[in-house]
C-alpha cells in the first residue's frame with residue numbers, strides 16, 4: 339500500500355541526517371496522500387542507518403495505524419492534527435536541530451532579518467506558548483498540534499506563507515507541499531536561526547528586513563507568476579527563462 343509515498347517519505351527522512359538536522363533518532367518526516375486520506379510516517383525510535391522504505395507506517399486521519407509492523411513516530415498525533423487543520427500541506431517534519439531548538443527554548447521567534455529568510459518565510463517564524471501541565475499530562479502530542487494551530491489563528495498567520503513554528507521548550511515543526519519540501523523548510527529554518535543568532539550578537543539595532551524587501555524576495559518565489567515555485571526546492575536557483 340502507498341509504496342511510492344513510502345519511498346518518498348523514506349528518502350525525505352534520510353535527508354535529515356545528511357543535512358545535519360537530527361542527532362540519533364530525534365526527528366521524523368511524514369507525507370500524505372490526500373485522495374486516500376492516509377499518511378506515511380517514520381517508525382518510532384529506529385536509527386536512520388537501519389531504516390528501510392518498508393518500515394514506514396501508514397496512518398489514517400484519525401491517527402490510527404492502517405499498515406506497518408512498527409509503532410509510528412511518537413509525534414504522530416501532532417502530524418495528524420496538522421494534516422486535519424492545515425488541509426493544503428502535503429508533508430511535515432519535526433527535528434531537534436540545535437539552532438531552532440535554542441530559539442524555542444529561549445521562547446524567542448526567529449525574526450525575519452534578511453533575504454535568506456524572506457526567500458522561504460513571509461515573516462518571523464513564531465514561537466508557541468508553552469503547553470500547560472494539563473495539556474502535557476493528557477493528550478500531549480495531539481495538544482502540541484493544537485497549540486500550533488492556535489498560534490497561527492491567534493497571530494493571523496498563513497501556514498502556507500510561514501510553513502514553520504517553534505514549540506516552546508521543545509523544537510521546530512515545519513511543513514510544505516511535499517515531504518521533501520518540508521525537509522527543505524526545516525533546513526532553511528535551521529540556517530536562518532543560526533544566522534539570526536550571530537546577527538543579534540553583532541548589533542542591538544533594529545535589523546528587521548524592511549517590508550518591501552520581504553515582499554520582493556518572498557513573492558518572486560512564491561507569488562503569482564513566480565519564476566520558480568514550492569516544488570522546485572531542490573533546484574533553487576535554476577530558474578528557466580521564458
Ligand SMILES: O=C(CO)[C@@H](O)[C@H](O)COP(=O)(O)O
Pocket residue numbers: 363364365366380381382383384410411412413432434
Ligand atoms: O520529541 C521527541 C521526544 O521527546 C520526539 O520528536 C523524538 O525525538 C522522536 O521520536 P520518534 O519519532 O522516534 O518517536
